[in-house]
Amino acid sequence: TEKNKKDKKQYEGTHYKTIKDAFNYSTEHYADNVLILEKPDHKTPYKEITYKEFGEDVINFGTGLTKFLNLKDERIVIISETTYGWYLSYMTLLCGAGIAVPLDKELPVNEIENLIKRSKATAVIYSAKRKDQIDKVKEFVSNYKEAANETVFIHCAELKKDIPNE
Numbered sequence: 001t002e003k004n005k006k007d008k009k010q011y012e013g014t015h016y017k018t019i020k021d022a023f024n025y026s027t028e029h030y031a032d033n034v035l036i037l038e039k040p041d042h043k044t045p046y047k048e049i050t051y052k053e054f055g056e057d058v059i060n061f062g063t064g065l066t067k068f069l070n071l072k073d074e075r076i077v078i079i080s081e082t083t084y085g086w087y088l089s090y091m092t093l094l095c096g097a098g099i100a101v102p103l104d105k106e107l108p109v110n111e112i113e114n115l116i117k118r119s120k121a122t123a124v125i126y127s128a129k130r131k132d133q134i135d136k137v138k139e140f141v142s143n144y145k146e147a148a149n150e151t152v153f154i155h156c157a158e159l160k161k162d163i164p165n166e
Helices: 002-007 019-029 051-068 084-097 109-119 128-143 156-162
Strands: 034-038 047-050 075-079 099-102 123-126 152-155
Touching: 019 051, 019 084, 034 051, 034 084, 047 051, 051 084, 075 084, 075 109, 075 128, 084 099, 109 128, 123 128, 128 152
Parallel strands: 075 099, 075 123, 123 152
Antiparallel strands: 034 047
16 A cells, blocks of 8 residues: 555646636646537537637637726626636636626526626626516616616627627
8 A cells, every 4th residue: 555655646736826827827738729619509510619719818808898898897797608608708807807796597687686786787798598688687777876887788699709809
């Protein structure tokens, strides 16, 4: 038994201070490896997205949120199925573009409204399947008198094609 312990190869652990550090390490060291297989619908074949592509999308989306929409350090609700848009949104916020407020996609409209109000979110990122719910929420938010700024609504399907390049 003592001999077996000595024969086992010891692997050096990795230590990260933040999620952003782990993310940056992964995008550098595994750049060409596939991170996500995306299948937007049943007719479309899977699309491979590498760590490098995902990293670039995170940086570009973060730039869009902070520079063009002026949402740096703001609370941003994400309500979506686990799609590429959700992963992109969540990682962008974890890497410092804002404060993620992920909500369960199955919540009723009144709970979504309540959580937007209580969290003081200034933006909502949502998927196509949540459009009807979000349209009802938009009505509530526009009637919500205490809102200091207008809430920004961002549709997940628009993320990939509308990400500004810097």
